[in-house]
Amino acid sequence: xxxxxxxxxxxxxxxxxxxxxxxxxxxxxxxxxxxxxxxxxxxxxxxxxxxxxxxxxxxxxxxxxxxxxxxxxxxxxxxxxxxxxxxxxxxxxxxxxxxxxxxxxxxxxxxxxxxxxxxxxxxxxxxxxxxxxxxxxxxxxxxxxxxxxxxxxxxxxxxxxxxxxxxxxxxxxxxxxxxxxxxxxxxxxxxxxxxxxxxxxxxxxxxxxxxxxxxxxxxxxxxxxxxxxxxxxxxxxxxxxxxxxxxxxxxxxxxxxxxxxxxxxxxxxxxxxxxxxxxxxxxxxxxxxxxxxxxxxxxxxxxxxxxxxxxxxxxxxxxxxxxxxxxxxxxxxxxxxxxxxxxxxxxxxxxxxxxxxxxxxxxx
Amino acid sequence: xxxxxxxxxxxxxxxxxxxxxxxxxxxxxxxxxxxxxxxxxxxxxxxxxxxxxxxxxxxxxxxxxxxxxxxxxxxxxxxxxxxxxxxxxxxxxxxxxxxxxxxxxxxxxxxxxxxxxxxxxxxxxxxxxxxxxxxxxxxxxxxxxxxxxxxxxxxxxxxxxxxxxxxxxxxxxxxxxxxxxxxxxxxxxxxxxxxxxxxxxxxxxxxxxxxxxxxxxxxxxxxxxxxxxxxxxxxxxxxxxxxxxxxxxxxxxxxxxxxxxxxxxxxxxxxxxxxxxxxxxxxxxxxxxxxxxxxxxxxxxxxxxxxxxxxxxxxxxxxxxxxxxxxxxxxxxxxxxxxxxxxxxxxxxxxxxxxxxxxxxxxxxxxxxxxxxxxxxxxxxxxxxxxxxxxxxxxxxxxxxxxxxxxxxxxxxxxxxxxxxxxxxxxxxxxxxxxxx
Numbered sequence: 001x002x003x004x005x006x007x008x009x010x011x012x013x014x015x016x017x018x019x020x021x022x023x024x025x026x027x028x029x030x031x032x033x034x035x036x037x038x039x040x041x042x043x044x045x046x047x048x049x050x051x052x053x054x055x056x057x058x059x060x061x062x063x064x065x066x067x068x069x070x071x072x073x074x075x076x077x078x079x080x081x082x083x084x085x086x087x088x089x090x091x092x093x094x095x096x097x098x099x100x101x102x103x104x105x106x107x108x109x110x111x112x113x114x115x116x117x118x119x120x121x122x123x124x125x126x127x128x129x130x131x132x133x134x135x136x137x138x139x140x141x142x143x144x145x146x147x148x149x150x151x152x153x154x155x156x157x158x159x160x161x162x163x164x165x166x167x168x169x170x171x172x173x174x175x176x177x178x179x180x181x182x183x184x185x186x187x188x189x190x191x192x193x194x195x196x197x198x199x200x201x202x203x204x205x206x207x208x209x210x211x212x213x214x215x216x217x218x219x220x221x222x223x224x225x226x227x228x229x230x231x232x233x234x235x236x237x238x239x240x241x242x243x244x245x246x247x248x249x250x251x252x253x254x255x256x257x258x259x260x261x262x263x264x265x266x267x268x269x270x271x272x273x274x275x276x277x278x279x280x281x282x283x284x285x286x287x288x289x290x291x292x293x294x295x296x297x298x299x300x301x302x303x304x305x306x307x308x309x310x311x312x313x314x315x316x317x318x319x320x321x322x323x324x325x326x327x328x329x330x331x332x333x334x335x336x337x338x339x340x341x342x343x344x345x346x347x348x349x350x351x352x353x354x355x356x357x358x359x360x361x362x363x364x
Numbered sequence: 365x366x367x368x369x370x371x372x373x374x375x376x377x378x379x380x381x382x383x384x385x386x387x388x389x390x391x392x393x394x395x396x397x398x399x400x401x402x403x404x405x406x407x408x409x410x411x412x413x414x415x416x417x418x419x420x421x422x423x424x425x426x427x428x429x430x431x432x433x434x435x436x437x438x439x440x441x442x443x444x445x446x447x448x449x450x451x452x453x454x455x456x457x458x459x460x461x462x463x464x465x466x467x468x469x470x471x472x473x474x475x476x477x478x479x480x481x482x483x484x485x486x487x488x489x490x491x492x493x494x495x496x497x498x499x500x501x502x503x504x505x506x507x508x509x510x511x512x513x514x515x516x517x518x519x520x521x522x523x524x525x526x527x528x529x530x531x532x533x534x535x536x537x538x539x540x541x542x543x544x545x546x547x548x549x550x551x552x553x554x555x556x557x558x559x560x561x562x563x564x565x566x567x568x569x570x571x572x573x574x575x576x577x578x579x580x581x582x583x584x585x586x587x588x589x590x591x592x593x594x595x596x597x598x599x600x601x602x603x604x605x606x607x608x609x610x611x612x613x614x615x616x617x618x619x620x621x622x623x624x625x626x627x628x629x630x631x632x633x634x635x636x637x638x639x640x641x642x643x644x645x646x647x648x649x650x651x652x653x654x655x656x657x658x659x660x661x662x663x664x665x666x667x668x669x670x671x672x673x674x675x676x677x678x679x680x681x682x683x684x685x686x687x688x689x690x691x692x693x694x695x696x697x698x699x700x701x702x703x704x705x706x707x708x709x710x711x712x713x714x715x716x717x718x719x720x721x722x723x724x725x726x727x728x729x730x731x732x733x734x735x736x737x738x739x740x741x742x743x744x745x746x747x748x749x750x751x752x753x754x755x756x757x758x759x760x761x762x763x764x765x766x767x768x769x770x771x772x773x774x775x776x777x778x779x780x781x782x783x784x785x786x787x788x789x790x791x792x793x794x795x796x797x798x799x800x801x
Contacts, residue, residue, distance in 0.1 A: 321484060
C-alpha cells in the first residue's frame, strides 16, 4: 500500500476546472515545455497508458503500432478526452507524428490540436536557436486560445519546474545511495503523479514523500530499469517481493525527462532550452548511442546495480534500436540484462514473472 | 585517400566496369524469355538501367580508400555531398535489391541474432546484417567514411544510422527536417539553412575538399533537371494504355534515388522518356489489355514484384501511378540553384512523408484524377510506420469522396516472413471482383 496514493484523475481534473478555471490539455508523450502551459493557467494531462480496453482504435491503426499510440487514440475515440480543451502532440516518433495528423486531420474533433517539434541531434547551435523559436511559436499559438503569455508568470513557472527537478534529483540520489525508504511501487506511483498534477499540488506531494522516506533502504540487490515507462506496473511489486531495489532508471517517462537542469539564464525561454539540451541522453532527441551507453553504465557504477531490466513497449522502434548496443556494453561490464517486450495494460504473465525471478536469481 | 586505391578505382571505372558490362550483355542474351501473353514488349531501356546500376555497385567496391564514401538515406539532400566528390551508397536501394532477390530474411536474421528485434524496419535489419556479416548480393559494399541521414522520410533511418555510427565509430550528419503538421514555417526554413551552413566545414574536413558554391549550384541544376525528367517519365503513364507499369517505375526510379545530381541520371531519363513517349504515341501499352487503371500506395513489396506484376496483368489491371515513385518528382518546382540552401530546405522538407496526412490525401486525390485511376492498392508495410499509419483512414475517406474502391495488403517491404500469401490473395480476389462488377 502506498502512503501517497494518487487521487482519481478525473475528479482532480474536474476540480482544476471548477476551482481554478484551468484549461486542460491532453498531452501525448514525451518532451514538451509544460511550464508554458502552467504559465497560461492550463494543466497538461499526459496520456501514456490510460487504463482502458482498445476497440475503436483498431479501425484506424495497424496491429503493428505500439500500445502507447493505440491507447492514446482509444482514449480520444471513447470520449474520455471530452473534459479536455485541446491536445498537444510533441514530435516523439513516427507513430505519434502520424497519430497527431489522424486526430487533427481526420477525426473532425472540435478541439484545438497543437504540435511541438523539438530538434533532433541537439548538438549544434542551430538546434538551440530553433528550439527557442519553437517555444515562442507554441506560446504564441496557445495564446490565441488562452490569451497572451505573461513572461513574469513564465519565469515563476520555470522556477516551479526547477523546484520539481531539484526534489526529484534528491529523491533519485537518495534512492541510488540506498537512503530512501520506499518501495519500488510507491516510488513510481508518486513520481508519475507529476503526469497530471499541477505543480502547486505536485511539489508538496514530493516534499512530503521525501520527508517521510528518509532512512536506510532495505538491503538487497539493485537493478536499473530502462525503456519507456515501468511496464507492466506489476513488475515493481514483484521486484519488491523479491527484495530487489530499483536503484536508478533510464525511463523516458521518468528520469530522462525529470532529471534536468535549467541553468541560470534570466530569459525563461533560455532556461527552458537549457533544460531540454541538458536532458539525459534520449532516443526522442536522437542522442548518439555512445552517450546513452555511457550514461547507463555510469548509473550502474554509481548505484552498484547488478543488472538492467529493459521494459520495452512492443513495436517501440526508438527504444528497440538502442537495446542491442546497450546490452552488449552492459554485458561487457559484467552486468546482467533482461529484455521484456510487452504491450501496455496486459499485466504480468506467469512466463514474465518466471523470467524476472530467474533474472534476479542469476544476478544474486 | 590513397593514391594506389585511386588509381585502381579509375582503372576499374575505365576498363573493369566496361568489361563487366560487356560480359553481362552476353549472359543476358543467353537468357531470353518467351513473350508473355499479358504484357506488351519490354522496355529497351531495361538493359541500360541494369548496366548503370551494376556499374554503380561494381565501382563502389573500389571507392573505399579512393574517394570519400557516404551512406545516404533516400530522402537526404545528397546535392550537398556532390561538390565534395563523395561516392554515395544508398542502403535503402540496396535493401530493395536484397528484397527483390529474396535474400532479405537471411540478412535480417543476422541482425536479429545480434539483438535487433524482428519488429524493426527490414531495410535497417538487412543493412545491419550486411554490416555484421559482409554478405551482399552485390559482392561487397564499401565501408563509409560518413553517414548522412535526413528524417524527412522517417525517424527510423536516424536510429538505424546511429547504430551504424556507433558500431563503426564514424561520423553521422543528420539533416533535421521539422514535420509539417500544418504549413511549413519560416523558422523551419531558417533552421534547415543553418544546418547546411554548419555541415559544410564538417564535410570539408571529412572529404579534404573545399566547398565551392558554384559547383553546388551546378549540381542542383542537374538534380532539378533529372527530377523534372523523372516526373515527365511518370506522366507518360497518363496515356491510355500506359506505356509502362508502376512495377517498371519501381525499378527505373533507382537512378533518381541513388544517382541524383550526377549526369548519368539525367542522360538516362532522357533516353527512357524518349522511349516511353514513342510507345505512348504508338499506343504500345505495358500490358496488352489495360481494362482497369490502379494506384499503388507505399513502398513496393520487393519480393512480390514479379508475382504481383503478373497477377494484375492477368486481370487486365495496370498500376499507372504511385505515391512512392512520385515522391522523387513532386518537390522539383522548389529546386532553385539561385537560392541553393533555401530551395534545398523546401525541396527536402516538403516531401510526402514529412507532410501531414491531409496533404497526402489531397495528393492522392490529384493523382487519382490526373491518371484516371479506377482502384487503389494500399500496401500496409510493417517496416514503414510514417507511410502506413493513417492508411485505414485514407482508404475510407477516398472511398467516401471519390468512390474509389481499394484494398489493403498487410505485408513488408523486404521481409517475406511478414507476408501471408493466403490472406493477401483472399483480399485481392475480393478486390478484383469489386472492380470487375
